[in-house]
Structures are given as C-alpha cells and as structure tokens.
Amino acid sequence: xxxxxxxxxxxxxxxxxxxxxxxxxxxxxxxxxxxxxxxxxxxxxxxxxxxxxxxxxxxxxxxxxxxxxxxxxxxxxxxxxxxxxxxxxxxxxxxxxxxxxxxxxxxxxxxxxxxxxxxxxxxxxxxxxxxxxxxxxxxxxxxxxxxxxxxxxxxxxxxxxxxxxxxxxxxxxxxxxxxxxxxxxxxxxxxxxxxxxxxxxxxxxxxxxxxxxxxxxxxxxxxxxxxxxxxxxxxxxxxxxxxxxxxxxxxxxxxxxxxxxxxxxxxxxxxxx
Amino acid sequence: xxxxxxxxxxxxxxxxxxxxxxxxxxxxxxxxxxxxxxxxxxxxxxxxxxxxxxxxxxxxxxxxxxxxxxxxxxxxxxxxxxxxxxxxxxxxxxxxxxxxxxxxxxxxxxxxxxxxxxxxxxxxxxxxxxxxxxxxxxxxxxxxxxxxxxxxxxxxxxxxxxxxxxxxxxxxxxxxxxxxxxxxxxxxxxxxxxxxxxxxxxxxxxxxxxxxxxxxxxxxxxxxxxxxxxxx
Amino acid sequence: xxxxxxxxxxxxxxxxxxxxxxxxxxxxxxxxxxxxxxxxxxxxxxxxxxxxxxxxxxxxxxxxxxxxxxxxxxxxxxxxxxxxxxxxxxxxxxxxxxxxxxxxxxxxxxxxxxxxxxxxxxxxxxxxxxxxxxxxxxxxxxxxxxxxxxxxxxxxxxxxxxxxxxxxxxxxxxxxxxxxxxxxxxxxxxxxxxxxxxxxxxxxxxxxxxxxxxxxxx
Numbered sequence: 001x002x003x004x005x006x007x008x009x010x011x012x013x014x015x016x017x018x019x020x021x022x023x024x025x026x027x028x029x030x031x032x033x034x035x036x037x038x039x040x041x042x043x044x045x046x047x048x049x050x051x052x053x054x055x056x057x058x059x060x061x062x063x064x065x066x067x068x069x070x071x072x073x074x075x076x077x078x079x080x081x082x083x084x085x086x087x088x089x090x091x092x093x094x095x096x097x098x099x100x101x102x103x104x105x106x107x108x109x110x111x112x113x114x115x116x117x118x119x120x121x122x123x124x125x126x127x128x129x130x131x132x133x134x135x136x137x138x139x140x141x142x143x144x145x146x147x148x149x150x151x152x153x154x155x156x157x158x159x160x161x162x163x164x165x166x167x168x169x170x171x172x173x174x175x176x177x178x179x180x181x182x183x184x185x186x187x188x189x190x191x192x193x194x195x196x197x198x199x200x201x202x203x204x205x206x207x208x209x210x211x212x213x214x215x216x217x218x219x220x221x222x223x224x225x226x227x228x229x230x231x232x233x234x235x236x237x238x239x240x241x242x243x244x245x246x247x248x249x250x251x252x253x254x255x256x257x258x259x260x261x262x263x264x265x266x267x268x269x270x271x272x273x
Numbered sequence: 274x275x276x277x278x279x280x281x282x283x284x285x286x287x288x289x290x291x292x293x294x295x296x297x298x299x300x301x302x303x304x305x306x307x308x309x310x311x312x313x314x315x316x317x318x319x320x321x322x323x324x325x326x327x328x329x330x331x332x333x334x335x336x337x338x339x340x341x342x343x344x345x346x347x348x349x350x351x352x353x354x355x356x357x358x359x360x361x362x363x364x365x366x367x368x369x370x371x372x373x374x375x376x377x378x379x380x381x382x383x384x385x386x387x388x389x390x391x392x393x394x395x396x397x398x399x400x401x402x403x404x405x406x407x408x409x410x411x412x413x414x415x416x417x418x419x420x421x422x423x424x425x426x427x428x429x430x431x432x433x434x435x436x437x438x439x440x441x442x443x444x445x446x447x448x449x450x451x452x453x454x455x456x457x458x459x460x461x462x463x464x465x466x467x468x469x470x471x472x473x474x475x476x477x478x479x480x481x482x483x484x485x486x487x488x489x490x491x492x493x494x495x496x497x498x499x500x501x502x503x504x505x
Numbered sequence: 506x507x508x509x510x511x512x513x514x515x516x517x518x519x520x521x522x523x524x525x526x527x528x529x530x531x532x533x534x535x536x537x538x539x540x541x542x543x544x545x546x547x548x549x550x551x552x553x554x555x556x557x558x559x560x561x562x563x564x565x566x567x568x569x570x571x572x573x574x575x576x577x578x579x580x581x582x583x584x585x586x587x588x589x590x591x592x593x594x595x596x597x598x599x600x601x602x603x604x605x606x607x608x609x610x611x612x613x614x615x616x617x618x619x620x621x622x623x624x625x626x627x628x629x630x631x632x633x634x635x636x637x638x639x640x641x642x643x644x645x646x647x648x649x650x651x652x653x654x655x656x657x658x659x660x661x662x663x664x665x666x667x668x669x670x671x672x673x674x675x676x677x678x679x680x681x682x683x684x685x686x687x688x689x690x691x692x693x694x695x696x697x698x699x700x701x702x703x704x705x706x707x708x709x710x711x712x713x714x715x716x717x718x719x720x721x722x723x
Contacts, residue, residue: 070625
C-alpha cells in the first residue's frame with residue numbers, strides 16, 4: 001500500500017470484485033459503544049497465509065477487529081467474510097444475527113486470549129481435546145494423539161495431567177495456543193498474547209508464535225505491544241487509531257520510516273520506554 | 274366477601290405489629306449476642322455462642338410452640354402475642370447476631386491497629402470506631418432480616434395470634450371463599466415484603482460510607498470532561 | 506410440674522418415626538429444589554424474552570411470601586381445581602418449589618461468578634451452547650455454591666416443621682399430637698427441638714468443613 005503524505009488516515013480502497021478472495025475481509029464495518037465510534041466503516045483485508053500485526057494505542061479499536069472476527073462482538077454495520085464464507089452481513093439499522101453461515105465461517109478462526117481463558121477444572125490434555133472431540137466429533141484416541149503432539153510442539157509434554165492453576169502464565173498461554181491449534185483453524189488471532197505475562201515468561205510464548213509464523217502457512221492476525229516481535233515475524237504491520245487504519249505496510253517501512261504523524265508519535269512513545 | 278375486608282385489615286395490623294416488635298427484639302438480641310461473641314471474656318462469649326447455635330439449630334416453629342405450650346410446665350404462661358414476638362425476635366436475632374459479628378470483625382483488622390496506635394482501649398474502639406463503621410454494612414442484611422421476620426409472622430397464626438394468616442383461615446372456614454382469600458393475603462405479604470426491601474435499599478444508599486454529599490458531586494460533574502468508555 | 510423422664514423415654518419411638526418423616530420430606534424436597542432451581546437459574550441467565558422475566562417474577566414472589574400461606578394454597582386451593590394429592594406429596598412439592606426460588610438465586614450467583622473469559626474461550630472453540638453449559642460453565646459454577654446449597658438443605662430440614670399445618674405427619678405433628686393427647690407438651694416439644702438440633706448442628710459443621718475444603722483449590 002503506497003503511503004500517503006497527508007494527515008488524513010489511510011483507508012484501504014473498497015474491494016475490487018475481480019480480485020481473488022482474501023482469507024479475511026472487512027467491508028464497511030462500523031461499531032460503536034454508545035457515543036464511542038470504535039470502528040468507522042473499516043475496509044480491511046488479510047490474504048491467505050499472511051502474518052499481520054496490528055499496533056496502536058489503547059482504545060483504538062484493534063481488539064474489536066479480532067473480537068468481531070471471533071464473533072465475540074457484533075458489528076453495527078458491514079460485511080465480514082472469512083475464507084470466502086460470510087461471517088457477518090449487517091445492514092445499517094438492523095440487528096446482527098448469528099446465522100448458520102456465521103457458525104460455519106467461525107470454524108475457520110481460532111483465538112488466543114490475553115487472559116489465556118483455559119478451563120481450570122480440566123487438565124492440560126483435557127483442555128486441548130475438549131473441542132475436537134465435541135465439535136469436530138473426533139475420536140477420543142485420535143484427538144488425544146493430536147493433542148499430545150501439539151503440546152509437545154509448545155514444549156509442555158510433561159504437563160499433560162496438570163491443571164491450569166498449577167501452571168505458570170507462560171505455560172498456560174502455550175497450552176491455550178495448542179488448544180486453539182487443535183481445531184485446525186485457517187486463521188489464528190492473537191489478542192495481546194503476552195500482555196498479561198511476567199516479563200521473563202514472554203519469551204517462551206513468543207517463541208511458539210514465532211515458530212508458527214515461520215513454519216506454517218496459517219493466516220495470523222496479532223494485536224500486540226511487542227514491537228520488535230511484530231517487526232520480526234509480520235508480513236504487514238497495521239497502525240490503528242481511533243477506529244481507522246492510520247497506516248499500514250511492510251514492517252521495515254512502518255517501524256523505520258513511518259509516514260504519518262500519529263504513527264510516529266505512537267512509536268516514539270512506545271519504543272522509548 | 275365485604276365482611277372479610279375489615280377482618281383482614283385487623284389481621285394486617287396485627288401482622289405489622291408483630292413484625293415491628295419482632296424486629297426490635299431481634300435487633301437487641303443480635304447486638305447483644307453478636308457483641309457477646311466478639312468479647313474477650315469467655316463468660317460472655319460462651320453463653321452468646323450457645324444461645325446463637327441453639328436458636329439457629331432448632332426450628333422456629335418448635336421454638337414458637339415451646340414458648341407457648343411448654344413453658345407453662347414451669348409456671349410461666351405467656352400470652353400468645355408475647356410468645357410470638359419473643360420466639361420470632363430471638364430466632365431471627367440469633368441469625369442476625371452473625372451479621373453483626375461478621376461485619377464488625379471484618380472491619381476489625383486495619384481499624385484495630387489504628388486504634389491501638391492512638392491508644393484507644395478496646396471498648397472505646399468498639400463503640401466509637403468499629404460499630405459506627407459497621408452499621409452501613411449491616412443495613413442490607415438487616416433488610417433481609419426484616420423481610421424474613423415478616424414472612425415468619427404467618428406462623429403465629431398457629432398459636433392463635435389473630436394475624437393476617439389467622440384471619441384468612443377464619444374467613445375461609447366461615448365463608449368458604451378459599452381461593453380468593455389466600456391469594457389476597459399472599460399478594461398483601463408480597464407487597465409488604467417489597468416495601469420493606471425498597472425501604473432497606475433506600476437506607477443502604479442514604480447511610481453508605483462512600484456516599485458523597487450532593488453538593489460535592491454536582492461540582493465534580495460540572496468539571497468533568499471526557500467521553501464514555503469502550504473496549505480497545 | 507416439670508420433666509417426667511419415664512414419659513419422655515416412652516414417647517421417643519413415636520418422635521423418632523416423626524423425625525424419619527421429616528428427613529424424607531427434606532430429602533425429597535431438596536431434590537425438587539435443586540433441579541427446579543437449576544432450570545430456573547439457567548433460563549434466567551440466558552435471558553430468553555418473556556420466559557426469563559416470568560421466572561424472575563416467580564422467584565421474587567415466592568421469596569417475598571410466607572411458606573405457610575403457600576402451603577395452605579396448595580392444600581386448600583388446588584383441590585378445587587381438580588388437583589388433589591396426598592398431604593405428604595403436597596408438602597414436599599410446596600417446600601421444594603419454595604426453596605427452588607432460593608437455590609435459583611444461589612445458582613445464578615455461581616454462574617455469574619464464572620469468568621466471562623470462559624464463555625469467550627468456548628465461543629472461540631466453537632463449542633455449542635449446551636456443551637458450554639454442561640462441560641465448562643456449570644462445573645465451575647456449581648463447585649463454588651455447594652456449601653450454600655448445603656446450608657439451604659439444613660434450613661429446609663428445620664422449615665419442614667411448618668408442614669404439620671397441612672396435616673403432614675412429621676416430627677412437629679407427632680410432638681403436638683402427643684402433647685394434646687397427654688396434656689404434657691414440655692417433653693414432646695423439648696425432645697422435638699433437641700432432635701432438630703442434633704441433626705442440624707453437626708450438619709452445619711460438615712457444611713463449614715466442606716466450604717473450607719472447596720475454597721482454596723482455585
């Protein structure tokens with residue numbers, strides 16, 4: 001996306017209907033909480049296999065993008081598609097409703113939360129096999145075998161029968177990642193995955209996410225404050241503020257050469273800590 | 274049916290009387306037993322503890338009948354109303370004693386240390402600092418206590434006190450409009466309990482510790498700038 | 506004229522059989538209260554239009570009116586509409602439904618205490634609503650409210666004495682029957698009170714132990 005020199009925020013131009021379908025698309029999506037316009041007629045796309053980081057100040061609406069994709073929140077207006085399927089199609093003034101299409105489209109999306117949200121009354125293994133067994137109707141043995149593989153991949157094969165309260169924050173988040181991956185989503189959302197972690201535990205989680213970014217063709221959309229990490233693994237970085245895309249582009253452009261004053265201001269504040 | 278109205282009305286008055294008197298007995302009991310349980314002296318703590326456990330552990334119905342039917346064996350014949358108010362008050366007071374004890378002791382720690390640092394003796398501490406602070410916290414549960422007492426007053430009809438429930442029974446026997454009468458008094462009890470709850474909530478708000486006087490909030494509101502919140 | 510030991514001993518079997526009825530009424534009643542209360546709580550929490558409101562009002566109304574009057578209505582009023590059951594059955598259902606209004610509130614607070622993140626994680630994993638309730642939310646909600654429910658069980662045991670007024674022949678009923686036939690109320694009522702105490706006091710200790718056991722493992 002060519003950066004603009006003027007001070008108005010960059011908007012991605014409306015989708016060209018002849019372009020091949022993206023994995024994720026937001027088309028004129030708006031969302032308000034009372035007076036607060038969290039998203040303003042957002043047009044936003046993520047291509048298949050793309051790794052995108054969204055940065056920006058608190059209250060900018062970036063988490064809302066993820067939450068709408070995960071159907072944890074509903075748009076007031078607009079069209080949201082995932083993997084070609086309609087997730088939300090809300091006309092102005094109507095109430096959004098979860099349809100069969102919504103449910104089908106949602107299956108393509110997985111999410112890792114800031115607060116992990118593991119099921120505390122289940123063991124690590126049970127946490128990971130719960131959804132595959134009950135939603136994908138996977139055979140319990142097969143689900144268990146997969147879960148063991150995933151937990152090994154995130155480095156927790158020794159903690160299969162531990163319960164979340166017995167694990168550290170970093171360990172819990174890694175289980176959460178394995179749990180989300182167990183559903184084989186095409187899109188993985190990360191909502192500030194390390195913001196609730198003690199500093200010394202951040203590295204282990206970022207390591208897992210890095211591995212995912214480098215060795216899979218999964219589409220990844222991450223909201224984070226870890227700027228260096230975002231720069232390292234992203235194909236594209238999006239600067240979000242006050243409900244609009246301020247600027248977006250390759251990490252090197254955004255971090256080394258931001259065009260917009262808002263971006264510059266934000267990066268100055270964040271990176272100078 | 275119009276005969277029933279004055280009868281029911283008189284029954285309602287008796288119900289209200291028993292409720293109010295019972296609440297007074299309960300409050301006195303609650304503070305006595307509650308503070309007793311907090312006492313350093315065993316000779317106060319143990320009787321208070323026994324009283325609370327016995328009155329909470331036996332059924333109110335049994336206590337009511339015992340005061341009215343069993344006490345005469347010791348030569349004490351209580352009037353139905355007296356037995357009723359005593360039984361209700363002591364029973365509810367035993368439960369409320371726990372509220373008193375709980376709220377005061379939960380405020381104790383930090384406040385106690387401050388008082389000790391200021392050189393206040395224990396009794397003074399209790400009287401001037403802990404109890405006044407605890408009263409707002411006690412109000413909501415006490416609202417419940419009063420509603421509970423109101424509902425329990427219906428039991429006094431069983432020991433011949435002419436309350437609302439007793440009158441309803443009378444009307445039923447004498448005139449046979451069973452459905453209507455009992456439904457009517459059910460609604461009356463409901464309205465009364467809602468009124469008591471609303472009153473208790475009002476008291477709660479009025480005496481809340483973090484309540485800011487109106488003049489201050491107005492000034493703050495005029496100065497306030499800023500938009501509503503929202504998620505990231 | 507005070508305590509007569511031989512009389513007291515002679516009436517013990519009678520009172521014990523009354524106690525047994527009380528225990529049965531309590532167990533049956535609490536079963537109703539636990540099941541109905543859970544249904545009401547889930548429906549109220551799910552905010553289904555109209556139904557949730559009706560149940561909400563039902564809870565408030567029952568909690569705001571005396572059990573005795575509710576019992577009278579069930580006993581006297583229902584038969585005139587063709588629904589007549591034994592006094593025992595009526596008593597059990599009345600006390601069960603009465604307490605369901607209280608257990609519903611207990612359940613509701615337990616459900617509300619479950620972190621929203623749990624619901625969100627379940628959505629993120631596409632877990633259907635039914636499974637989310639039964640496998641994720643309720644196991645956590647119920648765990649925290651078991652002691653409170655235990656207390657209501659004990660309370661119901663004591664409250665069941667009211668049912669003698671609709672001719673349920675339980676402990677209180679036995680005590681009064683003995684008293685009125687022998688004109689000696691002191692022994693039957695005192696022993697009845699003692700029996701209530703001997704069951705409820707240790708039970709409340711058990712509940713307190715249970716409470717402590719369940720609390721730390723968060």
